[in-house]
Each structure stands twice: as structure tokens, then as C-alpha cells.
Amino acid sequence: MSGLDLVEYIVENLVDQPEQVQLTEIPGSEETVIEVRVADSDIGKIIGKNGSVARSLRTLLSAAGTHEEKNYTLEIID
Numbered sequence: 001m002s003g004l005d006l007v008e009y010i011v012e013n014l015v016d017q018p019e020q021v022q023l024t025e026i027p028g029s030e031e032t033v034i035e036v037r038v039a040d041s042d043i044g045k046i047i048g049k050n051g052s053v054a055r056s057l058r059t060l061l062s063a064a065g066t067h068e069e070k071n072y073t074l075e076i077i078d
Contacts, residue, residue, distance in 0.1 A: 003064040015042035031071035
């Protein structure tokens, strides 16, 4: 499972409107950026209290990147 697939699976299961989840993978020379867009009403669920959910997503993505030998960055777009 790639980092993008992992983030997509987790985010779609966290939000109330999974059909509005948009993920964009932007490859770069040193790191790959994954942008996440969700419905306005779901943004709090992705960020979490004090950023705890976003931090956990970034940790999981980092672990997936280590497995794939890639560097990932997660950006939540509101």
C-alpha cells in the first residue's frame, strides 16, 4: 500500500462526507507532497484536537515512506 493509498483510506473513514475527499500527490526531487482536501464540515476531524489527528497521519505517512524509501509531507488544505 502506497503512502497515498494509506492516507486516502484513513481520511475517507474519518470524515462524514468521503465523496468530497480529494488527494493530490505532488512528486518532488527530495520529497513527495500529499495534499488533502475535505469538506469544510470535516476539516476539524482531520486536524483533531490540538492537531493530534494530523500529527498521527503524518507519523503513519512517514513510516510508509520509510518502507517505500520515499520522503512524504502531508498538507491539509482548507
